[in-house]
Amino acid sequence: GENVEQHPSTLSVQEGDSAVIKCTYSDSASNYFPWYKQELGKRPQLIIDIRSNVGEKKDQRIAVTLNKTAKHFSLHITETQPEDSAVYFCAASRTDSWGKLQFGAGTQVVVTP
Amino acid sequence: DAGVTQSPTHLIKTRGQQVTLRCSPKSGHDTVSWYQQALGQGPQFIFQYYEEEERQRGNFPDRFSGHQFPNYSSELNVNALLLGDSALYLCASSLKGTMANIQYFGAGTRLSVL
Numbered sequence: 169g170e171n172v173e174q175h176p177s178t179l180s181v182q183e184g185d186s187a188v189i190k191c192t193y194s195d196s197a198s199n200y201f202p203w204y205k206q207e208l209g210k211r212p213q214l215i216i217d218i219r220s221n222v223g224e225k226k227d228q229r230i231a232v233t234l235n236k237t238a239k240h241f242s243l244h245i246t247e248t249q250p251e252d253s254a255v256y257f258c259a260a261s262r263t264d265s266w267g268k269l270q271f272g273a274g275t276q277v278v279v280t281p
Numbered sequence: 282d283a284g285v286t287q288s289p290t291h292l293i294k295t296r297g298q299q300v301t302l303r304c305s306p307k308s309g310h311d312t313v314s315w316y317q318q319a320l321g322q323g324p325q326f327i328f329q330y331y332e333e334e335e336r337q338r339g340n341f342p343d344r345f346s347g348h349q350f351p352n353y354s355s356e357l358n359v360n361a362l363l364l365g366d367s368a369l370y371l372c373a374s375s376l377k378g379t380m381a382n383i384q385y386f387g388a389g390t391r392l393s394v395l
C-alpha cells in the first residue's frame with residue numbers, strides 16, 4: 169500500500185521567512201495530494217491540494233509543487249506569520265481508492281515574532 | 282451551512298467496554314470516512330461508507346465497525362476497548378465521484394481508555 173514520509177518533523181522560522189515541508193510517496197498510482205493544517209485542539213483544515221496533472225499550484229502565500237518522477241511534493245509558505253504556527257500534514261490518495269487518504273506524520277511549524 | 286459535526290467531543294471508557302461515536306457529514310456530501318489519530322501522529326484510515334455500505338477498510342481489527350444511515354450520517358463502534366484505542370477519532374465527509382478525494386474533517390472525538 170501507499171506510504172507517505174514527511175520531513176522535517178519540526179520547523180522553527182522567524183516571522184517573515186519562508187517555510188518548506190517535503191513529502192515523498194511510494195505508490196506511483198497516487199494522483200491527489202492535499203495538505204492539511206491542524207491547530208492545537210482543532211480539526212484538520214484543507215489548505216491546498218494538487219492533482220497529478222499539474223506541477224505547481226499557488227494560493228496567496230501558500231504553494232505546492234509536485235514531482236511525479238521523483239514521487240515527492242512540497243508545501244511552501246512565504247512571508248510566514250505567527251498564525252501559521254500549527255501542525256501541517258501532507259497526504260496522498262488515488263482517485264480509484266474511494267478517496268482514502270494516506271497521511272504523513274506531520275510537521276510542527278513554529279513561527280516566532 | 283453546517284460543516285462536519287461529531288459527537289461526543291470527549292469520552293472516557295474503561296478497558297473491555299464498547300463505544301459508539303457519531304458523525305454528520307457536511308451538507309451535500311454522501312460519503313463518510315473515519316480516521317484514528319494517535320497523539321503526535323497523522324490520521325490513520327479506518328474505513329469509508331457510501332450508500333450505507335463499507336467500501337474500503339484500513340488495517341484495523343474487526344472490533345472496529347461502522348454504519349451509515351439513509352441521511353448519510355455515520356457511526357463508528359469499537360468493541361472490547363484496549364488502552365491503545367485511546368486517540369482522537371476524526372470523521373471526514375466527501376462527495377462521491379471525481380471530488381471524492383476532497384475530504385472535510387470534523388473536530389473529532391477524543392477517546393480515553395483507562
